[in-house]
Amino acid sequence: MLFIGKRRNLSSRRIVVAGANFAGLCAARSIPQAWSVTVLDPNPFFEFLPNIHELVSQRKSPKSLRLDKAAIIKRAGHKWVGERVTAIRPDKKQIVCSSGDSLGYDALILAVGGVNNTFGIEGAARYSMPFKSPDHCAAINRRLENLVHRQKGIRVVIVGGGLEGVEALGEILRRFGRHPGLKISVVEGQDRLLPEAPPVIDPEVRRHCRGLAVKFLTGEKVAQVREGAVVLASGKSLETDITLWTGGAKAPDLLYESGLAQRPGAWAKVDKHLASQAHPAIFVAGDAAQLDSALPKQAYHAMDMGRLSAQNAMNLLDGKALKIYSPSAKPALISFGEMDAFAVSGNKVFAGTVFNAAKEAVYQLVMARMDSSWPLARAARASWRGAQGALTLALGSASSLERLLALGKIRALR
């Protein structure tokens, strides 16, 4: 079905995009129709992962976080194949798909993201629930709803006190916080919550949880997960009815198996043009890419990398100079249920629920940009302008910042 054997005369223009979420979809959409572009991904939906925590509280439905990839790719004038890439043969410039067909390329853009990482901890994959997709978070919600209706005491353990863990905690408290029997433990291996963010957020999260049945176990590592218990390396054992694993991500095996990464679980090393250091006709974009200087694995970087890798794939095939990727600085927005939200820009941190509105506006805007038929497109642009104004005020101009601070809309955390 898919087999493209010899190069056609018009070839040297065949670009294959493997993986089509933030990075891959942005890459594909920025390549003009004149190119021969094939996009492969086994998941039919673009999924807006930064807001999946809201499925835990039913603030959003899985449908509201999804877009139809095939329609978006077809609208861009490219070919959509709903299959997984199972192997890459860089020496032959060929990929193999899950159907067994192979497909030739002149340039490949690899944007396959990461997979859940349980770090080989015994029982973690079997007895904990991952937190990496709309399906995962909807399943967590169903399990919690079920427990709330069935039993008086509910013990939740969240493994990982990073961004995902804190956002999950906020949503559990939003929906189930009034349940008298709810007890939550958050286990984080580092000595504070959100170790990747400035330290001022940790005490704020703890302050909001004062008086609630939430226990923070920082500086504690998980040794084993069993049915009904999470065992810590310190020897403590936490009883649990539901264990959420928000502990991290690793690279898919495909990267190592294709010679793009040096060991299993490692990301693909790229140069300043996002070209694979091992195979220059392969560009790697988004979470799957490992630059020389560490970059947070964030959707906004993935989208920028997607667009640049597309440009560089075309430049390579046109014999033009490649562009250098320089990450843009954007504030990270972390929500904490209905209680608070944080905007982190470098080492500056501001707090206030206004940032939840900003996060919602970012979601609306990205959905509208990915799919012009997104129903809220116009409203999204308007709400983004409003939120952008708030963010600029909050993070940019000193006098406006003082006004917002004086109004009590936001707090500067020090």
Ligand SMILES: Cc1cc2nc3c(=O)[nH]c(=O)nc-3n(C[C@H](O)[C@H](O)[C@H](O)COP(=O)(O)OP(=O)(O)OC[C@H]3O[C@@H](n4cnc5c(N)ncnc54)[C@H](O)[C@@H]3O)c2cc1C
């Ligand atoms: C819970 C959570 C919260 C987050 N919050 C934020 C946030 O607030 N802000 C932010 O900026 N970022 C956030 N992120 C990170 C952000 O979602 C990622 O940085 C972003 O998704 C990376 O985009 P990507 O396109 O590189 O990879 P992904 O979005 O992971 O997409 C990879 C795609 O590749 C496909 N694929 C995988 N293997 C193959 C294969 N072999 N063949 C073909 N296709 C394949 C997958 O089906 C998927 O569609 C969050 C992530 C999670 C999980």
